[in-house]
Amino acid sequence: MIAVFALALAFGAVYVRNVRNCVPLIIAHGLIDTCAMTALYLGRPGLLFGT
Numbered sequence: 505m506i507a508v509f510a511l512a513l514a515f516g517a518v519y520v521r522n523v524r525n526c527v528p529l530i531i532a533h534g535l536i537d538t539c540a541m542t543a544l545y546l547g548r549p550g551l552l553f554g555t
Contacts, residue, residue, distance in 0.1 A: 511536075 515529050522528060543551035 540552050
């Protein structure tokens with residue numbers, strides 16, 4: 505829960521700093537999800553962020 509909160513704060517800061525441009529956040533979210541799904545597929549949940 506703490507890792508998700510920290511990530512949300514970071515995303516919020518990027519959103520405000522980039523004059524409310526969502527494209528970098530969409531790309532970052534996609535990369536994070538891709539890494540997480542790949543780690544789960546490979547059976548390596550220890551590679552996930554915040555674990």
